[in-house]
Structures are given as structure tokens and as C-alpha cells.
Amino acid sequence: MTLEAFADTIVPGVKRSPEDRAVAGAADTAGAVEAGAIALLETPAAGVVDGLDNLTAMLNGHARDYAAREGCALDDGVPPFVALPFALRTGLVAELVAPGHPEKDGWVALxxxxxxxxxxxxxxxxxxxxxxGHPGLRAMRFAEPDADRLWRFPSYSYGRPLARTHPGTTPSGDPA
Known part of the structure; x- marks a missing residue:
């Protein structure tokens, strides 16, 4: 829940349900959480799985301290970072990723x-x-693949060819 709240602070999304506490609902469309931020973090290839528990504990510790500094009472029913109002979440994240913060590299990676x-x-x-229907790819209007599940761009993305086709290029596009 804490990592979801962090991801939602970075790319805000719409609440998944009225009871959703991790997603603050600061946007009208899906954000990082619905796009699969946690699944990506938990993918071994990402290389951060082993540190997620420590990052979560550190983030909640920072949230407790930040809430105290800001005079914000936290709901004990959810982790401290989740309990922060969205504006305070963004304020805390801004501090964590600021130049000179000793843990900046970890928070920037997250x-x-x-x-x-x-x-x-x-x-x-x-x-x-x-x-x-991945929300980020849809939001960016990423082109659909052709029926054979391959992407081709016959009209060129810049509206013109960027270079002449090599004379040895095969009809399928492979170089000679």
C-alpha cells in the first residue's frame, strides 16, 4: 500500500474504488498504480525487489516525521505515507528527491x-x-500493432523518410 501511494504520487491516478486509500484520486484517469508500478517493482529484472521492504519502512518513517513537522495527524489504520494527504505526499517526495538528500538515489529510482x-x-x-488497454500507452496514443502483432509505420512518424532505404534491403525490411 505504501509503494502504491508513492507510485500514485509520481503519476497520480483516479481512485480504484471509494475505499482506495493508496491512490489519492488526484487525477481523473488511471496513473502509475493501475499501469502496474508494483508489478514492475516486483519483477526480478528491475533489481530492486530485495530493497522494497527497507524502502517501505524508510518511507513510512519519513512520513511520520514529515507529518509531525507539518502538524498533520495520521490515521493509524493505514501506513503513515498512505495516511498523508496528497499535498503532503508530494511535499515529502520533493524533499526525498531533492539534490543533497542522502537517500536521493533510492527515491529517484523508485x-x-x-x-x-x-x-x-x-x-x-x-x-x-x-x-x-494499458493506461499509459493509451494516454500517449501509442499506435496499435498491425493484425499480425507487428508495428509498421508506412507514413513515417515525422511525415517523411529520414533516410533513403539501403538498396540491399529486402521487402520485409531486413538489411542485406
Whole structure:
């Protein structure tokens, strides 16, 4: 729940239900949580799985301290970072990723993974992410693949060819 709240602070989304506490509901569309930020963080290839419990504990410790400094009473029914109002979540994250913060690298990495989940669906095969309606790829209007599940761009993304095709290129696009 804490990591979901962090991801939602980076790329805010709409609440998944009225009872949702991790997602603050600061946006009208799906954000990093619905895009799969936690699934990406928990993917062994991400290289952060072993540190997630420590990051979660540290984030909640920082949230307790930040709430005390800001005079904000926290709901004991949820983790401290989750209990922070969205504005205080963003304020705390701004401190954690600021130049000079001793833990900056860890928090920036966590923020990058949150963005990566939304922007690319890096934990998913792109064809499957598109078929499932991945919110970030949809928001960016990522092109649908052709019927054979491959992407081709016959009209060129810049409206013109960027270079002449090599004379040895085969009809399928393979180089000679």
C-alpha cells in the first residue's frame, strides 16, 4: 500500500474504488498504480525487489516525521505515507528527491520505475499491454500493432523518410 501511494504520487491516478486509500484520486484517469508500478517493482529484472521492504519502512518513517513537522495527524489504520494527504505526499517526495538528500538515489529510482510502468508498461509485452488497454500507452496514443502483432509505420512518424532505404534491403525490411 505504501509503494502504491508513492507510485500514485509520481503519476497520480483516479481512485480504484471509494475505499482506495493508496491512490489519492488526484487525477481523473488511471496513473502509475493501475499501469502496474508494483508489478514492475516486483519483477526480478528491475533489481530492486530485495530493497522494497527497507524502502517501505524508510518511507513510512519519513512520513511520520514529515507529518509531525507539518502538524498533520495520521490515521493509524493505514501506513503513515498512505495516511498523508496528497499535498503532503508530494511535499515529502520533493524533499526525498531533492539534490543533497542522502537517500536521493533510492527515491529517484523508485520514481523512475513508477514513470516507467506508466510510460512503457516495461513489465509487459507491448502487444499484450495494448490489448489490455494499458493506461499509459493509451494516454500517449501509442499506435496499435498491425493484425499480425507487428508495428509498421508506412507514413513515417515525422511525415517523411529520414533516410533513403539501403538498396540491399529486402521487402520485409531486413538489411542485406
Amino acid at each position: 520514481a523512475l520505475f513508477s514513470n516507467m510502468a506508466f510510460d512503457t508498461g516495461a513489465h509487459l509485452h507491448t502487444v499484450e499491454a495494448m490489448a489490455a
